[in-house]
Amino acid sequence: MPYIKNSQQHYDKYKRDQEARSFYKSKKWRQCREVILCRDNFLCVDHLKKNQVVAAQMVHHIKELRDYPELAFEPSNLVSLCLSCHEKRHPDRGKRKEKRKKRNLNVVEFEANPEIT
Numbered sequence: 001m002p003y004i005k006n007s008q009q010h011y012d013k014y015k016r017d018q019e020a021r022s023f024y025k026s027k028k029w030r031q032c033r034e035v036i037l038c039r040d041n042f043l044c045v046d047h048l049k050k051n052q053v054v055a056a057q058m059v060h061h062i063k064e065l066r067d068y069p070e071l072a073f074e075p076s077n078l079v080s081l082c083l084s085c086h087e088k089r090h091p092d093r094g095k096r097k098e099k100r101k102k103r104n105l106n107v108v109e110f111e112a113n114p115e116i117t
């Protein structure tokens, strides 16, 4: 059966995306996310620093999941953020977006937030 052969690099990246996707869908992550949201009172911590009250829309990994998988469930590595503050925490996302457009990786984090979808 013919199939499209990807480069090893592409395959690795694809596999990592798949792993990230299944991570955000995992029960353990969903529970962990709830704990962090509760800890932060369901508020965006970056806005709170500026004394502004904004509902959190996601839980962000301070040290990225793909770089520090061992910190995936570490509360000190997790913060509740609103969408706009989350964008600011990922200043390179604009560049990535272009490359990832096709697979729409951003959906991964959106999936972690039923409110958004």
Ligand SMILES: [Zn+2]
Pocket (backbone or CB within 6 Å): 059, 060, 061, 086, 089, 090
């Ligand atoms: Zn993030």
Ligand SMILES: [Zn+2]
Pocket (backbone or CB within 6 Å): 044, 045, 046, 047, 054, 081, 082, 083, 084, 085, 086
């Ligand atoms: Zn915010």
